[in-house]
Amino acid sequence: MTDLKINSEHQSTSGQLPDSILGLEHTNQSLEAARPQFGPGIAPQLPNQSTSTHLRKSLPGGGQWWECLLPFRHFTATDVFEPETYKELTHQFSLILETTAGKREGAYKMRPALGSNDGLILGLTDKLATAFSPLFTEAWLRSLAELLNLKFLPRVEGALHSNPQGSRTGWIHTDCCSAWFDESNSTMEELIFPPRGRCNYFTGQAKVPDAKPKEYIRAATMIFYLCNDGWEQGDGGETGVYSADREAEDTAVKLIPPLNNSLFLFECSPHSYHRFVTNPGRTRNSIILWLHASVHDAEARWGTAINRRDSR
Known part of the structure; x- marks a missing residue:
């Protein structure tokens, strides 16, 4: 088998959201009014809105998108990419799975996650971002930010995840935390990913003398599901979604199934x-x-409720 193939041809099938995808069943103004605005130290009060809205327009390839406001605003989508584009994504992902399992030689191998996470993880690099380009083109990333009504900053982190059968349920968390990028050799207009050998993404601790760690805050999470052939209800592996007042409980408000070529997106x-x-x-x-x-920008929106970490 060949190793990771770097294809620039997928740039044209990046799945960029057309301007018309923002034509929701209700207006953008009403959506913004429903979004909770918190000040420093104020506990969030979730809006009491209907369950979901189907977006009128979809991604190229026939993808269908839905918006839901409970228990927090999020989007789900199915058939996100055209069949050939999705097939190439699964091919690249499968090569890494085979390398990780020792079935082939390759440059990339997933490593065990830390703590109570039973999954295997491979952090994003420039080369991996190119190999999985439909998900990491600037046009696609900007479209996701626009859909969430967020200002786009060209600072992106990503990872490939594989949770073996029987992995333990994870901890309930928000992803609203600090994230550090090395700014020693970049501009704010340049799309960059965390240089793994320069500074710690979570703490800002420099790994080389000339690193210049700069703190950002995670603004949005997107989970794209693939290589889950034959998944059925009862197999597990869903993403559980929880209310703010049920952080310590095990009952999910919703379970997002890991269906092939689908995604889960939220601020x-x-x-x-x-x-x-x-x-x-x-x-x-x-x-x-x-x-x-x-x-x-994050503090202006969320006040002191952000989980900030600094180990410099």
């Missing part, structure tokens, strides 16, 4: 509680990406 906020749910039936595979905001 990172002090109330975007979610977690991986155990998968007794089969392995769960996904690609995750995070958009980021400046500390100033």
Whole structure:
């Protein structure tokens, strides 16, 4: 088998959201009015809105998108990419799974996650972002930010995840936390991913003398599900979604199934509680990406409720 193939041809099938996708069943003004605005130290009060809205327009390839305001605003989509584009994504992902399992030689191998996470993870690099380009083109990333009504910053983190069958249920968390990028050799107009050997993404601790870590805040999370052939209800591996007042409880408001070529997208906020749910039936595979905001913009929106970390 060949190693990762870098294809620029997928740039044209990046799945960019057309301007018309923002034509919702209700107006953008009413959506913004429903979005909770929190000040420093104020606990979030979730809006009491209907369950979901189907977007009138979809992605190229026939994808269908839905918006839901409870328990926090989020989007789900099915058939996100055209069949050939999705097939190439699964091919690249499968090569890494085979390398990880020792079935082939390759440059990329997933590593065990830390703590109580039973999954295998491979952090994003420039080369991986190119190999999985439909998910990491600037046009696609900007479209996700626009859909969430967020200011786009070209600072993106991502990872390939594989949770073996029987992985433990994860902890309930929000993703609303600090994230650090090395700004020693970049501009704010340049799309960059975390340089793994320069600074710690979570703490800002420099790994080389000339690193210039800069703090950002995670602004949005997207989970794209793939290589989960034959998934059925009962197999597990869903993403559980939880209310802010049920952080310590096990009952999910909703379970997002890991269906092939589908995704789950939400703004990172002090109330975007979610977690991986155990998968007794089969392995769960996904690609995750995070958009980021400046500390100033995040604090203006969420006040002191952000989980900030600084180990410099």
